[in-house]
Amino acid sequence: MATGDLPARRTERRRAARFAFRAELDIEWGSAVLPGRTRDLSASGMFIEAADTLWVGAGFTARLKLDKPVQLDCFVKRVEPGRGMGVSVDLSKAESQQRYQELLAYLSTPRS
DSSP states (O other): OOGGSSSSOOOOOOOOOOOOOOOOEEEEEETEEEEEEEEEOOSSEEEEEEESSSEEEEEEEEEEEEOOEEEEEEEEEEEEEEEEEEEEEEESHHHHHHHHHHHHHHSSSSOO
């Protein structure tokens, strides 16, 4: 097969490693609370599986339902209709930054 015959590959634009992670969450947007579930996390964001998605650029608060809940300010970066949305996470608040970084450190540690 000639080089020109190869299928086009999607260029990977992510800079941060992603870690598979499943957790229930609430999407708090104004007075609405929508259910969702994480699919993966990275240092800069996460993918949220949700039946109801917001639009690109929308801001909301995600509350991860963990033993010790984690509240994160998020912004929608991309939407996959019927699947969910990729969001960036704003870690400017010290408490959310610490809890999120602890979670990422736990996920990145190899298990035996």
